[in-house]
Amino acid sequence: MLKPLRVVQYVNQFFGQLGGEEKAFVEPHVKEGPVGLGLATQKELGDGGQVVATVICGDNYVGEHLEEAIDIMIELMRPYKPDLVIAGPAFNAGRYGMAAGALCQAVQERLGIPAVTGMYNENPGVGLYREKVYIIETGSTSKNLPEIIHRMAKLGIKLVNKERVGKPREEGYFSHGFLVNELSDKKAPERAVDMLLAQFRGEPIEPELKLATFDQVKPAPAVKKLNEANIALVTDGGLVPQGNPDKLEWMAATKYVTIDISERDHLKGGEFYANHTGYDTSEVNDDPMRLVPLDVLRELEARGVVRKLNPTLYSTTGVATTIEYSQKIGSALAERLKADGVDAVILTST
Amino acid sequence: MAKEIERAGIPVSQITSLPNIAAMANSNRIVQAHGIIHPVGDAAMAPEEERELRRSLVRKALEALQTDVEGPRLFK
Amino acid sequence: MRLTLRKFKVNQVNFGTKTEFRNGALWINREELTSLLEEEKRFEKVDIQLARPGESVRIFQVADIIEPRARLDGGDFPGILNKTVTIVGNGSTDVLSGSAVVLVDQCGNNCGAMHDCAGNVIDMSGPGAEVSPYGRTHNICVIPYAAAGVDPTTPEFKIASKVAAIKAAVYLAQACRGLEPDEEEVYELPPLSEVTKDMEDLPRVVYVFNFYRYFFKNEPIIYGQAFSWLPSVLMHPNEFLDGAVVNSYLNANLSSPASMDTYEIQNHPVILELYRRHGKDICFLGVIPTVAQVEEFAVDSQTNLAIKLALTLGANGAILTKAPGGSPQMDVANFAKKGHELGIKSVLILDDIAARSPDGKYRVNGILFSDERAGAIVNTSNINEQIILPPVGRTIGHLAPGADGELMRLRSAIMGQSGQLGNTYMVEVEY
Numbered sequence: 001m002l003k004p005l006r007v008v009q010y011v012n013q014f015f016g017q018l019g020g021e022e023k024a025f026v027e028p029h030v031k032e033g034p035v036g037l038g039l040a041t042q043k044e045l046g047d048g049g050q051v052v053a054t055v056i057c058g059d060n061y062v063g064e065h066l067e068e069a070i071d072i073m074i075e076l077m078r079p080y081k082p083d084l085v086i087a088g089p090a091f092n093a094g095r096y097g098m099a100a101g102a103l104c105q106a107v108q109e110r111l112g113i114p115a116v117t118g119m120y121n122e123n124p125g126v127g128l129y130r131e132k133v134y135i136i137e138t139g140s141t142s143k144n145l146p147e148i149i150h151r152m153a154k155l156g157i158k159l160v161n162k163e164r165v166g167k168p169r170e171e172g173y174f175s176h177g178f179l180v181n182e183l184s185d186k187k188a189p190e191r192a193v194d195m196l197l198a199q200f201r202g203e204p205i206e207p208e209l210k211l212a213t214f215d216q217v218k219p220a221p222a223v224k225k226l227n228e229a230n231i232a233l234v235t236d237g238g239l240v241p242q243g244n245p246d247k248l249e250w251m252a253a254t255k256y257v258t259i260d261i262s263e264r265d266h267l268k269g270g271e272f273y274a275n276h277t278g279y280d281t282s283e284v285n286d287d288p289m290r291l292v293p294l295d296v297l298r299e300l301e302a303r304g305v306v307r308k309l310n311p312t313l314y315s316t317t318g319v320a321t322t323i324e325y326s327q328k329i330g331s332a333l334a335e336r337l338k339a340d341g342v343d344a345v346i347l348t349s350t
Numbered sequence: 351m352a353k354e355i356e357r358a359g360i361p362v363s364q365i366t367s368l369p370n371i372a373a374m375a376n377s378n379r380i381v382q383a384h385g386i387i388h389p390v391g392d393a394a395m396a397p398e399e400e401r402e403l404r405r406s407l408v409r410k411a412l413e414a415l416q417t418d419v420e421g422p423r424l425f426k
Numbered sequence: 427m428r429l430t431l432r433k434f435k436v437n438q439v440n441f442g443t444k445t446e447f448r449n450g451a452l453w454i455n456r457e458e459l460t461s462l463l464e465e466e467k468r469f470e471k472v473d474i475q476l477a478r479p480g481e482s483v484r485i486f487q488v489a490d491i492i493e494p495r496a497r498l499d500g501g502d503f504p505g506i507l508n509k510t511v512t513i514v515g516n517g518s519t520d521v522l523s524g525s526a527v528v529l530v531d532q533c534g535n536n537c538g539a540m541h542d543c544a545g546n547v548i549d550m551s552g553p554g555a556e557v558s559p560y561g562r563t564h565n566i567c568v569i570p571y572a573a574a575g576v577d578p579t580t581p582e583f584k585i586a587s588k589v590a591a592i593k594a595a596v597y598l599a600q601a602c603r604g605l606e607p608d609e610e611e612v613y614e615l616p617p618l619s620e621v622t623k624d625m626e627d628l629p630r631v632v633y634v635f636n637f638y639r640y641f642f643k644n645e646p647i648i649y650g651q652a653f654s655w656l657p658s659v660l661m662h663p664n665e666f667l668d669g670a671v672v673n674s675y676l677n678a679n680l681s682s683p684a685s686m687d688t689y690e691i692q693n694h695p696v697i698l699e700l701y702r703r704h705g706k707d708i709c710f711l712g713v714i715p716t717v718a719q720v721e722e723f724a725v726d727s728q729t730n731l732a733i734k735l736a737l738t739l740g741a742n743g744a745i746l747t748k749a750p751g752g753s754p755q756m757d758v759a760n761f762a763k764k765g766h767e768l769g770i771k772s773v774l775i776l777d778d779i780a781a782r783s784p785d786g787k788y789r790v791n792g793i794l795f796s797d798e799r800a801g802a803i804v805n806t807s808n809i810n811e812q813i814i815l816p817p818v819g820r821t822i823g824h825l826a827p828g829a830d831g832e833l834m835r836l837r838s839a840i841m842g843q844s845g846q847l848g849n850t851y852m853v854e855v856e857y
Contacts, residue, residue, distance in 0.1 A: 165857075167855055167857070168856065168857065175856045175857055176857055177789050177856065178787050178788065178789060178856065178857050179778070179780045179787075179788040179789065179790075179791060179808055179854050179855070179856055180788075180854065180855055180856075180857050181807045181808050181811050181837070181852055181853070181854055181855075182852070182853065182855055183851045183852060183853075184851050184852070184853045185851070186851070187695060187699070187848060187849065187850060187851055188695070188775050188804050188805070188806045188844075188847075188848025188849075188850060188853070189695045189696040189698075189699035189700075189745070189775065189847075189848050189849075190699055191804045191853075192696070192699075192745050192773045192775050192804040192848070193631075193699060193700070193703050193707060193708065193745065193773075195773045195802055195804060196629065196631065196708075196743050196745065196771060196772075196773045196802070197629065197707055197708070199743075199771045199773075199802060200629045200743065200771065205802055207801050207802060207803045208803055208804050208805035208853055208854070208855075209776060209778055209791055209793050209803045209805045209854070210791060210793065210856075211793055211795065211796045211797070211798065211800075211801055212374070212793045212794055212795055212796045213796060214374055214375060214376055214796060216376060216421070217353050217356055217357050217376055217378075218356075219356060219361070219378040219379075219418075219419045219420065219421065220355075220356040220358075220359050220360055220361040220362070220378075221359075221361065221418060222361060222415060222416050222417050222418045222419075223361060223415045223416050224416075226412060226415070226416060229415075231415075234351075234355075234362075236351060237389065279386050279387050279720065280387045280641055281387070282387075283387050283388045283391070283392075283393045284387070284388065284391075286393065287391060287393070289390070289391060289404070290388040290389070290390060290391025290392070290393070290400075291388075291389055291390065291391075292390075293390045293404045293407065293408050295401065295404070296401070296404045296405050296408045297408065299405075300408070300412075305412075306412075316351070318351070325781055326351050326354075326375075327351075327353075327354055329351060329354075330351035330352070330353060330354025330355060331354040331357070331358075333351065333354070333355060334354050334355045334357065334358035334360065335358070337355060337358070337360055338358055338360070342360060343360065344360060344361045344362070344363070344415045345352075345355055345360055345361070345362040345363070346362075346363050346365065346408065346411045346412075346415075347351070347352055347355075347362050347363065347364040347365070347366075347377075348364075348365045348366075348383070348389045348390060349364060349365065349366035349367070349368070349372065349383070349389065350366075350367060350383075350386050350387070350389055367720065367721055367722070368720075368721075368722055368753075368756075369722065370722055370756075371753075371756065371794065374794075374795070374796065385721065386720040386721060387720075
């Protein structure tokens with residue numbers, strides 16, 4: 001028979017049965033065997049495992065001395081040689097959740113063993129630790145506690161035994177947020193027809209890709225005096241000098257490139273081209289000013305309509321660029337434009 | 351990308367053939383471009399006509415830059 | 427329309443003195459085939475190479491793949507091989523099942539020299555073969571070389587290459603003429619006026635096949651024509667199985683994406699699935715092909731026409747796939763949104779081009795739209811995943827020395843990964 005699993009449970013003052021908020025300043029300490037909520041864990045483990053110790057710490061204490069509390073708790077656990085740590089569940093308790101997340105991460109890194117916690121989806125610990133730690137989703141209160149403990153223990157045992165962990169939905173944990181290719185049991189067209197039929201039956205569907213989300217940004221204020229403004233030209237049409245010296249990607253760009261236009265009134269075909277897979281670039285290659293209106297901006301500069309055209313033109317490729325990279329490119333470019341003293345931008349897109 | 355530049359407080363006027371996508375991506379000052387393969391030009395036009403097209407699009411973009419907006423807006 | 431596919435199972439391909447199919451073995455008279463293909467004046471010569479499953483072989487610069495098929499009445503690939511346009515999709519067609527003609531492009535599947543020249547690949551063994559059905563087919567590689575004075579980066583040369591591969595596919599399948607097939611598959615959809623009989627309670631489903639981006643007016647795609655904007659038409663599913671439509675070879679900016687190919691259209695996984703479910707789970711009405719648009723008004727107007735046709739047919743359900751690339755997402759999402767308002771439920775089949783973070787993980791998908799009405803999505807994998815292909819013993823293609831070494835390819839550059847039509851079990855899952 002397998003050796004019973006050695007589990008250490010972490011709980012706060014409340015689930016450690018010390019008391020409520022009045023005990024929230026209790027420092028980390030350890031008790032042999034299961035205490036409070038640990039009893040439920042022990043019941044779940046049955047003969048397969050043993051809650052060898054319970055570490056208890058007050059929520060205020062851990063809230064105010066997080067790093068120190070984690071250090072102490074790790075050292076309190078170490079002598080018990082646990083195979084697995086179960087932290088919480090913390091439900092919607094913010095300080096408790098943060099502590100449970102931090103503790104699980106520390107257990108994994110310093111004790112080299114798995115740890116599992118549980119939280120409500122609005123607990124701030126979810127956002128902070130879900131990428132690194134397995135967090136079983138709970139309700140906001142301790143309703144259904146046996147079921148939650150069951151999921152936490154089941155997942156923890158899988159991790160100890162290095163068994164394959166199922167999908168977040170199957171196991172009930174918050175996804176780490178990693179997108180991974182794997183094999184399905186059905187081909188895509190079969191799943192598509194199944195998903196269509198589910199809609200006809202009025203059943204909920206489980207889409208395989210999340211929709212885009214766009215966060216709102218407050219628009220920048222208008223340019224007050226154009227004739228005092230430095231205007232920069234930017235394009236995402238993939239314009240590069242012949243030979244593409246800075247190796248701008250032709251799709252899925254990861255950067256922007258600079259083109260010095262301080263000595264130029266025109267952009268000529270042959271000297272520049274559009275390195276871009278998203279559109280037929282032949283017209284732009286013949287005359288790059290069909291993409292970047294340099295000639296017109298020079299006219300306006302000469303007439304004093306704008307004070308100045310920024311001497312550097314910025315270019316990137318806006319095809320199959322992921323949201324993450326377009327944000328990175330955008331914020332790097334924003335820094336650069338600020339350094340250039342640019343007041344406003346004309347961005348041309350294909 | 352326009353969003354990140356605007357976040358830094360620099361207004362951006364985007365001349366684009368896909369204003370709906372631009373608006374979704376939170377570009378705030380949007381000018382309808384002439385076409386995806388030639389946002390500010392057209393090989394089928396005579397050179398002077400093409401330049402006039404370009405002037406009018408840039409003028410529109412500058413007008414957008416001088417306008418305070420609440421959210422994505424298409425300048426026609 | 428009733429199409430009988432007479433399938434001959436190929437388990438061996440060799441060069442021989444006579445082109446014939448005998449006991450599961452396809453014998454090819456190399457000289458006869460090359461001289462047929464060398465009739466094209468843009469070619470200096472055409473090389474033919476064989477690649478067998480399990481061999482340590484890598485095929486580079488793959489531009490298209492065609493399953494050898496020949497109609498018994500000779501009306502193959504109407505509008506491309508012959509201008510006497512046959513109504514395909516009706517009658518009998520011989521199929522050399524388990525073999526494939528692989529077109530190798532002279533300059534790495536694009537018209538400019540600035541891109542990665544290795545292009546799209548097929549590995550006949552190892553991890554590359556595991557992710558592609560073309561690692562398991564007996565492949566006959568057609569490798570045209572441009573004649574003196576002919577620029578291999580031009581669309582004209584590429585179209586000639588595409589036609590050569592199609593010719594080769596028909597030539598090979600004609601070896602089955604008069605033989606008894608290993609099995610027959612019948613595809614038949616009765617006329618629309620009869621189709622819903624005994625299926626009154628089933629969802630009535632159209633397949634909206636948004637499948638290419640117009641690039642070059644002389645490229646043969648649908649009955650030998652390319653359309654920049656297609657006023658909606660209804661096509662019979664059998665037409666796709668029988669050579670009326672080939673993959674757009676040039677596509678946007680002349681890159682030929684590996685995420686769709688002609689073989690896949692001949693064995694269209696969505697059409698075959700809709701046939702399989704027809705009469706049981708759904709009533710399959712037909713196929714509406716659309717062309718990916720770039721201008722918003724064109725996306726809108728073409729969607730309107732497709733929706734109108736679907737409604738006229740009485741459809742209340744739609745499966746949609748899209749042309750390669752990011753922006754065609756808008757075409758299919760647009761249909762789903764409008765369809766939702768007009769009583770058509772949709773499911774989109776989409777590949778993903780997820781963002782690769784510096785730590786090598788993928789966290790953000792490449793979906794461009796946020797409208798819940800287009801939220802029923804089935805995925806065919808993250809084609810931006812990197813796959814390391816180990817060294818191979820032999821290469822087929824125009825590549826420089828060293829091409830047989832270890833090679834990193836994005837999944838999108840592996841032929842047969844089927845990002846668009848989903849002939850794959852692969853799916854991206856968030857962990």
